[in-house]
Amino acid sequence: MEIKGTPEQHGYWMPAEWESHSQCWMGWPERFDNWRDNAVHAQRVFSKVATAISNFEPVTVCASPAQWTNARSQLPPNIRVVEMSMNDSWFRDTGPTFVVNKSASGAQNLAGIDWNFNSWGGIDDGCYKDWTLDVRVARKILEIEKVFRFPHSMILEGGSIHVDGEGTCLTTEECLLNKNRNPDMTKEQIEDNLKKYLGVRKIIWLPRGLFGDDDTNGHIDNMCCFVKPGVVLLSWTNDKSDLQYERSIEALSVLSNTTDANGRKLEVIKLHIPGPLYMTDEEAAGVIQDGEAKPREPGTRLAASYVNFYIANGGIITPQFGDEKWDNEAVRVLKETFPDYEVVKIEGAREIVLGGGNIHCITQQQPAIK
């Protein structure tokens, strides 16, 4: 059921990811022109992620008509598997952004924002040419859950925003101001829409996202995230010759010279990236190049980042890339940053970054309402 007006007008806001969830939504990878070897490896890693999350909160995995039986047989029985058509499986970006409010009686309500979507950049610049199924994903999820829907004509992916749940939104200019998203909107208009839809009062703009994250044009969720109000994790490298270096320095400068919606200075925790990692010949050869999806070339720098984790109820589900040094360091930092959480390592997360993202990109939390 559609609600007229903006979430803010109805008292809704987007909670932080660490606030309690009723469940997590995921898609199921399938397209052979993005996921190598007919998606067989990606499906195993998605299953690992879903299973790991299901130890902390209920999980629903949506799979296409052709894949439902396969997904059902690969996933454990405690995970719900629902049929849903999609063009690809990045539910952070195609799923709804859930928002909550508090009624006069004190009870919370849930609603979802159904943003517009153009495959991360439209027909010329996006990742694939047909996204007609993706644009229905958010609405179908809300329909299954009987949750109210705020449709919006603005192009926005969930991975391009992070909130602290207390009025602050973190995003990148590289993505949100990109002419391949909302070319007719000014920065002020975009800010205004974020405020009215996410229920925030302040937007912190990082200039750029992670180096190599061309698929998403620098989504914030591969670069920097809140861990609690006033504290962020930032993708970092010590290697001054790495093109990531100047992006991290630039972001650190912005973060160090701003305040959040409540006037707090931000504490910045550095989280060193792996690698650098590159797509191998074998990996690229496993992707069928059919002209429908962006080609996958051997030697491409992978947009690999440990910031791309998921905060479940009591668990941090974190990618591991087979880079022993930085994998271990990331786990150490995350354990220190989230002392009350269990940090769960997902080995083989390289398979997800080969497709263009990571654990945060393939998950979408549904807040619990009280």
Add this chain to the structure above:
Amino acid sequence: MEIKGTPEQHGYWMPAEWESHSQCWMGWPERFDNWRDNAVHAQRVFSKVATAISNFEPVTVCASPAQWTNARSQLPPNIRVVEMSMNDSWFRDTGPTFVVNKSASGAQNLAGIDWNFNSWGGIDDGCYKDWTLDVRVARKILEIEKVFRFPHSMILEGGSIHVDGEGTCLTTEECLLNKNRNPDMTKEQIEDNLKKYLGVRKIIWLPRGLFGDDDTNGHIDNMCCFVKPGVVLLSWTNDKSDLQYERSIEALSVLSNTTDANGRKLEVIKLHIPGPLYMTDEEAAGVIQDGEAKPREPGTRLAASYVNFYIANGGIITPQFGDEKWDNEAVRVLKETFPDYEVVKIEGAREIVLGGGNIHCITQQQPAIK
């Protein structure tokens, strides 16, 4: 999640249709080789039925990937529309048979029986040649609702059984003993399975269903139904020259000479059939004959019956066939039989019988648990 063993072993039984529902499930007609004129008329009547039921209880309509948007736009917003692949839209027969139990604490639980299905008779005798999507419908519904599932290898359609909720099941030999369903099972074995799965103690066997109901091989839900324990409605005709006459007489004789599970004699209320009605040239011409589905021939006697209604929470949703005399008489009898219910007439239900069934065949109640 699957439960091992039979529903009876776990204390489950099938409640009567007049017991309270949490919702009603329906499919969405689409196949052009069964529904004339690309299913446009059928879709309008299904929408009418769904809308009528939604005035009494929540309704979920499942539509194929290709039809989801169309279904969503035709149905009112209070009806939930969920994507689901299917070969056709007879959810009475392909949906789960819901059963309930009562735990030690007095709380009720819900589960669903996932019968096997063979398109009403298999490759030679059934209604269409591919039913691979239909066999997944019950499981997908249970998955969406997170309801426990009792899988069963026996072929059975929900329209071939009626229960009084107090231990009695009503069915037909024409269907359940047909060699095109479970050729390797004896009548005793079938009885035994009905008892163990529906939680009943007594099966009343009518020899045959409605004349002309060849698609289903005489489903009980077109012939006779319980209206409360000890009382049934029987499809009837006064016309001795109608081939239905001897079927009704035969059934009346069985019903008059039996008792239910609790030793009660049955009261039989006669409900006169419409017509007889026949498929017109124009109606048959609107069905694309593609060799995949049973041909629809002009002049075919339609299996039209007023017994094929749905009992919603407080409403009787009843077909009307454009036969003024018998339409009115059916409404009169139903109002008298269900004095505490609102009787809602669905004009144009002829469109559903052209496809092979009626309102009861396209609906599936999900019991409310207390």
